[in-house]
Amino acid sequence: MWWLFRLPGFVYLALAPFVLAFAIYFFIDDQHKEAAKAAERAAKPPAEVTIEKFDAARNTNSAQEAVITGQVDLGSSYELSITKRGAETSHYVLAPIYATTAKDTNAPAIGVLMQEGRLDDEQIKAMAVDTGPAGLLMRIDGKVLSSSDVSGHDREFRDHVQVAPNAVYIDPFENGRGEGLAPSDTGRYAAIVIGVIALAMAAFGLFKHRRTRAERLEAAEAY
Structure with missing residues (x-):
């Protein structure tokens, strides 16, 4: 890692504007997403649609929210734990979703419930509508x-379950859409941090330059 601080000054000066531009883009993109969430919080959720009839262009709002009904095979669910230095940094639960008309799970799943965090019994009960031949009929x-x-x-989940190439991935609002669409400062702070890094790179590059x-002038004078 130390080699990153040993590059010539012009390298940092050349890279800094690109990093700053990325920070600005990230900030603007985050503001657009937050504005979309704010607008959708004040509006009704999208109309419910079965997963076999789902069309992203028609059935999602500007916050990428959708209300999808399908048969979720919780028996084939998969828990993914991501660790760093022996500690869990994030956890995902993935489960295949089949058409409401599916009679079994022989065909590839046309959707995937992919929740960051844990999926508990209370949440499952809140989403459950009925029981079908391919899984629990859920409104997500x-x-x-x-x-x-x-x-x-x-x-790893795809090694475990057959999933269609164009499958729909949906992350449920486990604590309701109010919390799922709640404002977040994470993106803004990330953009600010990237911007500070860009300015630090420019300052460090100028210092090294x-x-x-x-040093070159001193060497020339010494001759």
């Missing part, structure tokens, strides 16, 4: 996840 109000949200955390120049 949550955020439809993008591939970047999933972040490859489903790789001036020091190198001074």
Whole structure:
């Protein structure tokens, strides 16, 4: 890691504007997402739709919220624990979702319930509507996840369960949509931290550049 601090000054000066631009983009994107959540909190949730008829363009709102009904096979659920230095940093529960008309689980799942955190019995009862031949019929109000949200955390799950390539991933609002769409400062603070890093890189690069120049002048005067 120490080599990162030993690069020539011009490298830091060249990289700093790109890091700052990323921080600005991240900040603006986060503000747009927060504005979308605020607007949707004041509105009704999207109309309920069965997973076999789900269309992201029609059935999600600007906060990527959807209300999807499908058969969830909790017997094939998978718990993923991500650790760092022996300590758990995050935990996911994944379970396959099948069509409301599915008679069994032989076909690949067309959806995945992917919740960050634990999935307890009370939450399952709150989402349960009926029992079907392929799993528990559940009404899931949550955020439809993008591939970047999933972040490859489903790789082990896909080894465990057959999942359709275009499957819908949804993270339920485990404590209700009010909390699921609650404002968050995480993105804004992350953007500020990235911006501070960019400014620090520029300052460090300028310092190294001036020091190198001074050393060259001293060397030239010594001859």
